[in-house]
Amino acid sequence: MNSDYELIIIGGGIAGLTAAIYGARAHLKTLILERQTCGGLANWAVEIENFPSHEKISGITLMERVKTQAEKLGAEIREIVEISAIQFNGQSKRIETDEGTFQAKAVIVATGREPIRLPLEVDSDHIHYCAICDGSVYRGRDVLVVGGGNSGTGDALYLLNQGVRTIILIEQMDRLLANQASQKALCAHPEVTILTSTEISGIAVKGKDHWVTLKNSRTGETQTIEAGGIFVYIGQAPQTGLFKGILEMDDQGYILGDETMETNVEGIFVAGDVRHKTYRQLTTAMNDGTIAALAAEAYLRSLRSDSTK
Numbered sequence: 001m002n003s004d005y006e007l008i009i010i011g012g013g014i015a016g017l018t019a020a021i022y023g024a025r026a027h028l029k030t031l032i033l034e035r036q037t038c039g040g041l042a043n044w045a046v047e048i049e050n051f052p053s054h055e056k057i058s059g060i061t062l063m064e065r066v067k068t069q070a071e072k073l074g075a076e077i078r079e080i081v082e083i084s085a086i087q088f089n090g091q092s093k094r095i096e097t098d099e100g101t102f103q104a105k106a107v108i109v110a111t112g113r114e115p116i117r118l119p120l121e122v123d124s125d126h127i128h129y130c131a132i133c134d135g136s137v138y139r140g141r142d143v144l145v146v147g148g149g150n151s152g153t154g155d156a157l158y159l160l161n162q163g164v165r166t167i168i169l170i171e172q173m174d175r176l177l178a179n180q181a182s183q184k185a186l187c188a189h190p191e192v193t194i195l196t197s198t199e200i201s202g203i204a205v206k207g208k209d210h211w212v213t214l215k216n217s218r219t220g221e222t223q224t225i226e227a228g229g230i231f232v233y234i235g236q237a238p239q240t241g242l243f244k245g246i247l248e249m250d251d252q253g254y255i256l257g258d259e260t261m262e263t264n265v266e267g268i269f270v271a272g273d274v275r276h277k278t279y280r281q282l283t284t285a286m287n288d289g290t291i292a293a294l295a296a297e298a299y300l301r302s303l304r305s306d307s308t309k
């Protein structure tokens, strides 16, 4: 196996796949290393309505098309690959994985974000972070949704569509933070109860059932409810553990990049939700992926012209 590439992209979400399209079209030998299967968080979006050229498209369909496009253009994609170590000093960057060591002179980090886990020690297979992935088994059952932002309310509506019997949705703030359309649809639904200023104070697991104690932070009152499953949407954290101490980050762990997406390490670029920035959307991740790949290509060209001088 030849493990030498010109460009390696870590992460096969929309940012990484977009970078791969640009890398492959620039005739760079391009590899994507993806920990799971490609698509990233967009795979969780039931219906995307703000992607130019598609009035409505499911996240999975969109991402399959983008992946196919990157592959047809010549990018190599390796999925279910676990990176164990990286070495970014020197001109040749090394990435050690369970499938061997890969090398390239330019690397784009596009590892995105992951949901923040429920901060309670509970041993349960019924705590989930994505309704589109795990919701179908809760048909006819009662579920608890934690978090009243766009993700929580959106997935609550998805779960209702999947046929769950009832939903209790809790939000720690005194109001929901989701868009008005989702709030209106949820509030109007007879099988949905919304509890604001409410947090989980404990969970007891008995077989498939969960007895969840909820506490109202304003009144101090508690109540215990039964839930077949718990879907959690309390925010997301950048996937940057591998790069700590190597790439400069902000105080929340997002990687800093300049306007060409280059990080503090020469030849290492950053793209997508994992980058320190204000807005995190598909289109902004694609913007980052485009710029990072173009800048990586220019960087590789400059190395080649230096070596011929």
Ligand SMILES: Cc1cc2nc3c(=O)[nH]c(=O)nc-3n(C[C@H](O)[C@H](O)[C@H](O)COP(=O)(O)OP(=O)(O)OC[C@H]3O[C@@H](n4cnc5c(N)ncnc54)[C@H](O)[C@@H]3O)c2cc1C
Pocket: 010, 011, 012, 013, 014, 015, 016, 033, 034, 035, 036, 037, 038, 039, 040, 041, 042, 043, 044, 045, 046, 047, 048, 049, 050, 081, 083, 110, 111, 112, 113, 114, 151, 154, 239, 242, 271, 272, 273, 274, 280, 281, 282, 283, 285
């Ligand atoms: C439910 C939901 C609905 C959304 N709806 C919309 C919408 O309608 N419109 C919109 O514009 N945006 C939407 N978003 C936001 C959008 O999905 C993200 O902004 C976008 O997916 C970010 O792309 P990304 O490539 O930066 O990161 P991600 O999509 O998170 O992809 C990162 C990839 O990197 C991989 N990875 C992580 N660590 C490693 C590692 N160590 N090694 C290898 N691979 C790794 C991950 O497995 C993942 O595949 C939604 C998000 C969610 C959760």
